[in-house]
Amino acid sequence: MNPLLVAFWAVLIFASILWYGFLVFYIGWKAGREIKVMTETLGAARDETKTG
Amino acid sequence: MTLTPVDWIIIAVYLTGCLFAGLWMRRYVRGVQDFAVAGREMDVNVGIASLAATELGLVTIMYTAQLGYEKGFAGAMIGVVMAAAVWLVGRTGFVIGPLRNAGVMTIPELFEKRFSPRVRWLAGLFVVLGGLLNMGIFLRLGGEFLVHATGLPPGWLEWIMTGLLGLVLVYTALGGMLSVLVTDYLQFLVMGVGIVVTSVLVILHIGWSDLQAGLEAAWGTGTLKAHPYDPTHATSFGWGYLLWQFVFQVACATTWQTQISRVLAARDASTARRMYTRTSFYFVGRFLLPGLWGAAALVWFTRNGGLPEGLTTLTAMPHYLSIVLPAGIIGIVVAAMLAAEMSTDSGYMLTWATVIYNDLVTPCLKKPLSPRGQLLLTRLLVLGIAVFLLFYGLWYELPGNAWDYLAVTGNIYLASVFTLLVAGLYWPRANATGAAAALVLGAVGPLVFLVLGTKFKIAPEVAGASSFALAAVGMIAGSLLSPSPAKPAPAK
Numbered sequence: 001m002n003p004l005l006v007a008f009w010a011v012l013i014f015a016s017i018l019w020y021g022f023l024v025f026y027i028g029w030k031a032g033r034e035i036k037v038m039t040e041t042l043g044a045a046r047d048e049t050k051t052g
Numbered sequence: 053m054t055l056t057p058v059d060w061i062i063i064a065v066y067l068t069g070c071l072f073a074g075l076w077m078r079r080y081v082r083g084v085q086d087f088a089v090a091g092r093e094m095d096v097n098v099g100i101a102s103l104a105a106t107e108l109g110l111v112t113i114m115y116t117a118q119l120g121y122e123k124g125f126a127g128a129m130i131g132v133v134m135a136a137a138v139w140l141v142g143r144t145g146f147v148i149g150p151l152r153n154a155g156v157m158t159i160p161e162l163f164e165k166r167f168s169p170r171v172r173w174l175a176g177l178f179v180v181l182g183g184l185l186n187m188g189i190f191l192r193l194g195g196e197f198l199v200h201a202t203g204l205p206p207g208w209l210e211w212i213m214t215g216l217l218g219l220v221l222v223y224t225a226l227g228g229m230l231s232v233l234v235t236d237y238l239q240f241l242v243m244g245v246g247i248v249v250t251s252v253l254v255i256l257h258i259g260w261s262d263l264q265a266g267l268e269a270a271w272g273t274g275t276l277k278a279h280p281y282d283p284t285h286a287t288s289f290g291w292g293y294l295l296w297q298f299v300f301q302v303a304c305a306t307t308w309q310t311q312i313s314r315v316l317a318a319r320d321a322s323t324a325r326r327m328y329t330r331t332s333f334y335f336v337g338r339f340l341l342p343g344l345w346g347a348a349a350l351v352w353f354t355r356n357g358g359l360p361e362g363l364t365t366l367t368a369m370p371h372y373l374s375i376v377l378p379a380g381i382i383g384i385v386v387a388a389m390l391a392a393e394m395s396t397d398s399g400y401m402l403t404w405a406t407v408i409y410n411d412l413v414t415p416c417l418k419k420p421l422s423p424r425g426q427l428l429l430t431r432l433l434v435l436g437i438a439v440f441l442l443f444y445g446l447w448y449e450l451p452g453n454a455w456d457y458l459a460v461t462g463n464i465y466l467a468s469v470f471t472l473l474v475a476g477l478y479w480p481r482a483n484a485t486g487a488a489a490a491l492v493l494g495a496v497g498p499l500v501f502l503v504l505g506t507k508f509k510i511a512p513e514v515a516g517a518s519s520f521a522l523a524a525v526g527m528i529a530g531s532l533l534s535p536s537p538a539k540p541a542p543a544k
Binding site: 002005006008009010012013015016017019020021023024027028030031032034035037038039041042043045 | 100237
């Protein structure tokens with residue numbers, strides 16, 4: 001077996017595990033804040049519609 | 053391994069949280085724009101979570117693990133190709149930039165602006181046909197994972213999946229894309245934890261060097277028919293298939309309506325492009341990590357007397373996980389897999405319902421519906437798709453490899469709609485005649501290959517590439533042999 005090919009897949013597997021772990025924290029934080037902003041914007045638009 | 057009370061509590065907490073979050077978002081839905089594209093308020097990180105969660109379903113985990121079991125790590129090369137295609141589309145803005153700038157709600161809507169109302173309707177029909185058939189096997193494969201991984205009685209499969217679909221239906225039909233985005237976010241987090249934990253436990257259980265040695269031994273003895281590391285090897289995919297996959301994945305990234313619905317919900321084209329480039333590497337793990345579980349299952353069962361009776365290459369991985377995962381952890385993993393299933397089901401149901409409403413029903417109405425009527429109709433369509441899924445999805449028996457089924461059904465519309473999009477956005481001479489010819493030829497191709505494929509052995513890359521070639525010939529010949537369009541509208 002070509003050791004370069006084996007190393008290629010090994011690096012990709014460990015990079016993927018680290019990337020998935022990192023994204024849980026990074027996206028968890030960033031997207032959480034974006035959802036808060038999104039609901040505030042939509043909530044304001046809804047209130048405006050209600051009051052005409 | 054069966055579920056312990058701790059596992060059940062973890063699963064119940066997760067399901068309750070999802071349902072609550074989904075229903076909470078209902079209050080922000082004012083009309084179809086909010087329902088279908090979240091009022092175009094989606095920012096980049098929510099987009100990443102939603103795109104990743106929708107495109108990584110339990111069905112994905114099943115077929116990528118099957119590829120790992122049958123082809124070793126080389127089976128994950130499709131994920132590497134997919135990541136490259138998504139990154140390239142995001143980096144260049146190819147198709148997705150002008151598509152988002154067009155301000156449409158679905159791809160076929162663009163075709164009315166560019167070609168004609170008939171082309172829009174015909175494209176909508178193919179999009180829905182390909183999409184619904186593609187989604188048809190999601191529930192069964194998801195149910196098989198749960199039954200094999202948890203040791204629940206097989207007779208429960210239909211009831212579990214019906215209950216799960218009912219739960220997804222409640223928040224998707226009421227909150228639309230807004231509920232889908234928020235539940236996708238939660239599901240992305242739960243899925244991420246489950247996939248990382250499972251991958252680490254699998255490596256610890258089988259041992260990295262033992263996994264390597266086991267794959268090489270399986271290849272040496274002929275248990276593994278494909279080279280476990282080299283995807284270009286004649287026994288694996290080969291160069292032809294990989295080149296074809298690159299074209300196919302570029303078409304997917306620019307044409308697959310569930311992915312494009314995130315582009316159309318983005319604030320602007322720049323947000324959509326960043327969402328693509330930043331999500332691209334996620335697609336490597338989407339194939340490689342479940343592929344690792346599948347490869348580990350192969351090594352484990354080969355060492356322990358072969359695949360037990362009643363198991364297939366598709367169900368080997370969940371059965372192996374039931375051996376590897378301890379109590380408590382299996383609850384987290386099952387919650388993660390439920391998250392994968394739910395995020396995909398909700399995104400797909402909403403997408404196809406939006407296309408049916410926007411491109412098949414609305415153009416046929418003589419008088420436009422009231423905003424309340426539009427919302428009610430879209431919600432009823434989500435319900436109708438759920439009913440279809442239950443009957444088709446749970447009672448249809450898969451004839452062969454899951455990945456092949458998904459590729460063929462997806463191709464029913466990918467080749468034709470991709471050709472229409474590229475020509476419509478970048479070729480001023482393209483007209484409605486060429487578009488109609490491309491639609492018919494591009495969709496007829498895969499259907500003919502589907503029928504002839506049982507009689508004659510046709511390589512999937514030949515079948516797939518021919519569909520794209522037929523659609524392109526239809527577009528070019530049809531456009532050049534008929535009058536030029538009155539108002540060409542190339543991409544800016």
